[in-house]
Amino acid sequence: MAGSDKKFVRIDKKLVIKDAQKVIADPYRRLFMKKSMSLGALAMLSGCDFTDGNSVDTVLKAISRFNDKVQAWLFDPKRLAPEYTETQITRPFPFNAYYSEAEVRPAPQGYKLKLSGMIANKRDVTLAELHAMPQTEQITRHICVEGWSAVGRWGGVKFSDFLSRVGADLTAKYVGFRCFDDYYTSIDMPTALHPQTLLTLTFDGKTLPPKYGYPMKLRMPTKLGYKNPKYIAEIFVANDYPGGYWEDQGYEWFAGS
Amino acid sequence: MVLRSKKTKPKAEAPAVPAWLRVTHWLNVAAVTVMVLSGWRIYDASPIFPFHFPAGITLGGWLAGALQWHFAAMWLLFVNGLVYLILNTATGRMKMKYFPLSLKELWRDIKQTLRLSLHHDDLSRYNMIQKLSYLFAIAALVMMVLSGLVLWKSVQFPLLRALFGGYDTARVIHFICMCFIVAFTFVHVVMALLVPRTLKGMVIGRF
Numbered sequence: 001m002a003g004s005d006k007k008f009v010r011i012d013k014k015l016v017i018k019d020a021q022k023v024i025a026d027p028y029r030r031l032f033m034k035k036s037m038s039l040g041a042l043a044m045l046s047g048c049d050f051t052d053g054n055s056v057d058t059v060l061k062a063i064s065r066f067n068d069k070v071q072a073w074l075f076d077p078k079r080l081a082p083e084y085t086e087t088q089i090t091r092p093f094p095f096n097a098y099y100s101e102a103e104v105r106p107a108p109q110g111y112k113l114k115l116s117g118m119i120a121n122k123r124d125v126t127l128a129e130l131h132a133m134p135q136t137e138q139i140t141r142h143i144c145v146e147g148w149s150a151v152g153r154w155g156g157v158k159f160s161d162f163l164s165r166v167g168a169d170l171t172a173k174y175v176g177f178r179c180f181d182d183y184y185t186s187i188d189m190p191t192a193l194h195p196q197t198l199l200t201l202t203f204d205g206k207t208l209p210p211k212y213g214y215p216m217k218l219r220m221p222t223k224l225g226y227k228n229p230k231y232i233a234e235i236f237v238a239n240d241y242p243g244g245y246w247e248d249q250g251y252e253w254f255a256g257s
Numbered sequence: 258m259v260l261r262s263k264k265t266k267p268k269a270e271a272p273a274v275p276a277w278l279r280v281t282h283w284l285n286v287a288a289v290t291v292m293v294l295s296g297w298r299i300y301d302a303s304p305i306f307p308f309h310f311p312a313g314i315t316l317g318g319w320l321a322g323a324l325q326w327h328f329a330a331m332w333l334l335f336v337n338g339l340v341y342l343i344l345n346t347a348t349g350r351m352k353m354k355y356f357p358l359s360l361k362e363l364w365r366d367i368k369q370t371l372r373l374s375l376h377h378d379d380l381s382r383y384n385m386i387q388k389l390s391y392l393f394a395i396a397a398l399v400m401m402v403l404s405g406l407v408l409w410k411s412v413q414f415p416l417l418r419a420l421f422g423g424y425d426t427a428r429v430i431h432f433i434c435m436c437f438i439v440a441f442t443f444v445h446v447v448m449a450l451l452v453p454r455t456l457k458g459m460v461i462g463r464f
């Protein structure tokens with residue numbers, strides 16, 4: 001996601017309409033204009049931003065939540081995303097975050113993965129422990145909410161193995177992620193347990209480079225890019241909706257693909 | 258419905274354009290407008306051709322807003338389109354109004370158009386150009402929805418994804434269908450304005 005696309009035009013709709021009302025004195029014309037103005041107001045909405053909590057925004061958000069449910073229903077926990085061959089990998093694989101590549105932060109000294117919430121064994125996890133677990137690889141398509149897509153090769157630990165190993169409550173609703181670049185997001189448990197959901201430690205056969213999320217990234221070919229957190233500092237399991245960096249700004253939460 | 262009841266009811270009572278057609282037509286106009294304008298905004302987030310749509314003519318304000326509009330209006334487009342197709346087929350109106358198609362008549366109508374003398378005198382019938390362009394618009398909308406499904410949930414619709422040549426190709430097809438629909442609408446509105454009685458019919462049901 002490029003966070004740069006937020007230069008929106010704001011028109012104060014109430015002011016514009018108030019101005020227009022001063023002009024229309026005749027009651028019949030006013031009645032007519034009142035009706036056509038609601039159309040005009042609709043037309044003016046184009047190019048405007050909807051985060052100011054008006055009723056249109058409320059309706060759209062409600063439909064977005066409904067769409068989350070439809071997607072959860074459409075999601076088939078056994079259906080696999082297509083896998084690709086080595087030659088189909090997109091090179092160079094695009095960098096993407098809510099900041100530029102120059103601002104990538106290095107992993108903190110003595111990094112360990114924190115665990116919290118509905119997890120039996122909350123002891124911090126080291127990278128060495130993760131490397132010692134069974135590893136798998138996938139070459140899958142990363143689809144961005146912006147519309148572009150790119151094929152990459154990721155390797156690491158099956159997330160369902162990891163969750164079982166640490167004693168996560170697999171009946172909980174959500175798995176949440178806090179990252180040391182201040183990004184955060186959360187996913188549904190069925191997707192967390194999907195066979196292609198991978199806690200990745202490598203990219204293209206090498207240790208995950210900083211720009212792709214060192215020390216670890218959660219890779220889900222069944223979800224849009226912004227659901228795949230990089231630089232994970234903490235993983236938690238919860239029943240209360242944890243939200244997410246983009247989700248809290250209006251992007252849909254389920255974001256399946 | 259309306260067509261079948263013709264025999265039992267006096268002719269004047271049955272509107273030339275049934276109410277369900279008028280309702281679904283105008284709901285479709287609303288849905289298509291929102292889909293196209295918000296779609297342009299979504300396209301702008303990552304253009305596939307070397308141009309973008311001016312932000313001022315798009316809907317949604319930013320990508321997230323445009324997506325919310327797009328994924329809300331898609332339900333109206335889909336459900337309304339389904340209602341139209343079902344009623345049109347079930348009432349036999351589709352068969353009566355559109356078929357049989359005839360190349361000969363098409364050729365005649367094209368010649369008349371080129372001589373600027375295309376007739377649409379009997380408003381209860383469509384000429385061959387109308388028949389084909391409406392069928393074309395319906396087909397474009399169906400393709401729009403199907404390619405849209407591939408973009409929306411490409412993993413969950415493997416067969417559709419394969420039919421549309423994968424995610425990236427589906428994006429291009431989705432865009433081309435949009436162009437067809439916009440071009441159709443442009444010509445269609447000009448034609449409606451040239452024969453305003455058809456517009457009256459589409460609004461109040463009588464020409």
Ligand code: HEM
Pocket residue numbers: 282285286289345354380387391392394395398438441442445446449455456457458459
């Ligand atoms: C403001 C824009 C529009 C106006 C003024 C308009 C007007 C009309 C009118 C007057 C007719 C009846 C034609 C006749 O009786 O000869 C008609 C039919 C039709 N319009 Fe539109 N239209 C508009 C937008 C659209 C759009 C956006 C679409 C689809 C993309 C569309 C698809 C159709 C179809 C498929 C029919 C034939 C319906 C049937 O008989 O089954 N129209 N329109």
